[in-house]
Amino acid sequence: MPAPSNAGTVVAAVPTSEGLRSSLHDRGQRLTPQRQRVLALFERIGEGTHLSAEEVHQRLLRAQERVSLATVYRTLRLLSSMGLLQELELPEGGRRFELAGDAHRDHHHMVCVGCGRTEEFESTAVLTAGEAAAGLHGFRLLDCVLTVRALCPRCAERS
Amino acid sequence: MPAPSNAGTVVAAVPTSEGLRSSLHDRGQRLTPQRQRVLALFERIGEGTHLSAEEVHQRLLRAQERVSLATVYRTLRLLSSMGLLQELELPEGGRRFELAGDAHRDHHHMVCVGCGRTEEFESTAVLTAGEAAAGLHGFRLLDCVLTVRALCPRCAERS
């Protein structure tokens, strides 16, 4: 299922520990090992993967990095509010998060309602449409997420 | 082209009691007053409005139509699986439902993350993009929902 889309030339605009530290300080908050661990996890796995809070917790445990589940939740919310992570609303599971990047204002999902298989794709047309709608109502666009519900070839066959 | 519906007589695109009855019978299920009431509520309010399970329950109570909350949940799931309702995933509140119609393959939402105000808009460009993506991966498109996260004029001002 690897979409070959994630071609090269990705200039890391992703905050590392130092960037994260100053961002937090600007808000009167602190850099903690837990926060570093959560962000580092997302950086490690790259932009393509969506994780639930539970999955983040499990992966950290597996990596010998102890972070309580409650803190995972708090940190996911924090990093999202800072714009470092993006929250997704996929039809299937509950809340999921992925690393935010500039590319993500224009990064969409197609989910098979039969088996849950998810493909990602990009489309500037969608972003353009979102901006048009925002302008029309005087809104300031933050990001737009298109979720295409569909049947994958295998599931389409069975129905 | 999902939901081919009734061939021949093109009367109501929206199944009324009779249509609902036969659809249910095809699945070995029954037409009950509760199911009629829930569907009728959505038909009454039209396509534009999204209701949570709790809101459906409240509205039915207000209309003197007693349906337990548990049954509301069961019925919403049932009607969605039949394609009569469409489940939305708006960032703000939990699950919401609205009447499904062909128009909804191209019917999108812009949500203010500050106050929850929601505007709807249409864009054929989005549907086109979704179809392109579906074709690319061999998927069969069911519908596509674009959620634009944004700040409404009022909330934008305060930040």
Add this chain to the structure above:
DNA sequence: TTCCGTGCAAATGGTTTGCAATCAT
């Protein structure tokens, strides 16, 4: 030293489910 952040456990709130009674067919 100051308080922000963490871990734990308890609380929460939306959604689901077991079961006996009820109703559509």
Add this chain to the structure above:
DNA sequence: ATGATTGCAAACCATTTGCACGGAA
């Protein structure tokens, strides 16, 4: 009559929160 459906309440589960301790600044 038969089995699907309902209502109720208890069960569930993901997420949030109160509180005391520990650690960044």
